[in-house]
């Protein structure tokens with residue numbers, strides 16, 4: 041049995057629950073006139089009424105004892121002190137530092153992080169003012185009016201929720217939208233009525249690698265480029281990034297001057313008050329954003345300093361544990377009676393379920409008790425006409441959190457009275473119910489009476505604040521963050537990691553590759569294989585319907601760009617065409633000359649092997665041995681058909697690939713490299729790794745051959761291959777590139793490549809449908 045179940049308080053609670061399970065809230069209220077007053081607590085503008093819970097003083101005492109036995113206070117203090125409480129990622133979880141006043145000191149690894157936080161907030165404020173005052177201009181000189189936040193999970197849900205919640209306070213001249221889903225419909229609908237020259241994209245991603253966000257960000261850039269006629273300068277005016285990954289942001293083409301950073305000690309779902317909140321700040325202004333942070337901080341301080349017995353997050357967290365572990369409740373409903381909070385339940389789903397959906401303890405042991413419940417909800421009163429039936433008369437116990445405000449932000453007639461009357465009445469109806477006697481006394485027919493009975497005894501919290509303001513919103517969010525923390529402390533789980541999202545992500549990458557390579561054999565379970573096969577067919581049908589050439593009939597023009605020549609070949613055509621290249625060759629010039637050289641060739645798609653880094657099929661850096669203008673060049677427009685770009689070594693590697701784990705090394709002027717594992721190509725930049733007194737390239741590139749002579753060069757090639765074999769453990773190595781012909785023999789485990797394989801690689805690239 042787990043240590044938790046052995047704790048005295050846990051045992052006492054188990055016993056006491058048996059007693060309380062038989063008692064009705066009706067009776068508890070009747071027997072205890074002071075109940076409502078005693079079971080009420082306040083903090084940071086919020087009033088928590090928890091009298092309608094199936095508890096008594098003894099249950100509460102034991103719950104607080106449990107919290108103490110589980111070391112809640114020490115765990116909380118460790119979090120606030122910047123200790124690495126996220127143990128599986130060896131990180132602090134210091135979202136509380138994001139809203140700490142400038143005078144505070146909070147250290148991570150000995151460094152006070154509060155000044156950095158305020159530095160970023162200041163920069164965000166300057167930028168937000170520039171947008172709000174119409175001083176930030178788009179590529180045609182028109183002011184930015186549209187803000188599109190591109191992010192997902194914590195980089196979307198928090199900003200959307202806060203924008204919706206604070207819409208009343210927002211600048212109505214601005215249009216603020218959010219794109220998260222990899223479904224292109226999300227993007228298409230978000231921008232369909234927007235002018236590109238008035239639109240700012242905020243690419244929000246902690247890691248800047250998230251598939252959905254990067255896919256949408258690239259589509260956003262294409263959308264802008266199309267309108268800006270390929271003018272790359274437009275990116276600087278229309279894109280900012282919110283991230284911890286400066287390198288990836290730069291590779292995408294956003295300068296660090298337009299990046300607002302945060303830190304690895306901010307978890308994605310705890311980040312809406314970091315730079316990730318830029319869209320919120322632009323919408324409501326830096327002052328209101330600061331007010332929201334003050335609300336967060338007020339609740340943080342309450343959680344940090346108030347005794348457990350009067351501590352809102354602790355009380356609510358423990359009540360959640362009470363129902364989850366002692367009453368077997370599976371879910372928790374959150375029901376805001378405030379239309380502006382319509383996205384609050386969705387936001388809470390990530391906060392609570394990504395945090396506490398865990399099955400092992402901090403020490404890695406399987407738990408033998410239930411952890412995080414399913415959070416769900418909708419704004420009232422809408423839910424009343426939908427799922428409340430089940431809460432009132434169904435067979436499940438569903439604790440509810442009702443949220444309401446004393447004043448409406450849009451007062452009119454009786455609307456707010458009706459709204460508040462409903463939330464109060466729902467809490468009462470759930471707790472008190474209606475007995476058979478009461479039903480019969482109303483003159484209801486006996487046969488019908490059982491259908492009209494409400495068992496009652498359904499628990500709920502009623503959270504009330506005077507008015508929805510940035511401050512009360514901040515405090516409300518912090519309240520739930522700390523509820524989650526309290527529960528994690530009891531359950532002895534890590535609320536700050538999210539390994540559970542990884543497997544699906546990995547498999548999706550494998551499946552997408554199989555979908556796009558329709559000839560690839562499938563080795564999943566039979567149901568997965570059948571689903572992929574079904575979709576491959578649907579996809580082909582859609583392509584045929586859209587008049588797109590199906591992959592098996594497609595004619596591909598492959599272009600292999602090198603420092604001295606650009607070579608091209610067409611599907612089904614053995615003839616290779618080449619033009620000269622040099623240090624001045626620009627992409628428009630190359631396209632012009634090449635088109636002249638291949639006049640009469642008909643193709644549906646182009647594959648380009650580019651001598652430099654290519655990330656997500658986009659050129660990431662200008663080439664060393666050619667002219668300028670390659671980054672961001674619109675090849676699709678230039679060739680009038682879809683174009684795929686890949687690193688040149690990776691293209692040759694793909695053409696040389698015969699399955700398994702293959703390391704490819706291109707021995708030429710430099711050293712090209714790529715690794716392919718089970719069909720997935722990973723371009724590499726091994727050339728510049730340190731080797732002897734220089735780098736690999738210095739010894740095995742043409743320069744190395746010239747400096748040391750062919751014999752020594754060959755010895756260096758053998759040595760480099762041996763080192764890489766030891767490090768990467770490929771099944772085989774393919775040595776390609778122009779200089780491979782100078783090798784008199786080959787290292788063990790190596791095969792000779794063929795430059796022609798570059799073309800095969802280009803054709804293979806298009807075997808994957810787009």
Ligand SMILES: O=P(O)(O)OC[C@H]1O[C@](O)(CO)[C@@H](O)[C@@H]1O
Pocket residue numbers: 192193194195244245246247248249250253308309394538541
């Ligand atoms: O901000 P990022 O790095 O794009 O991540 C987005 C989301 O993806 C997750 O890592 C997993 O779904 C979330 O925790 C996070 O909020």
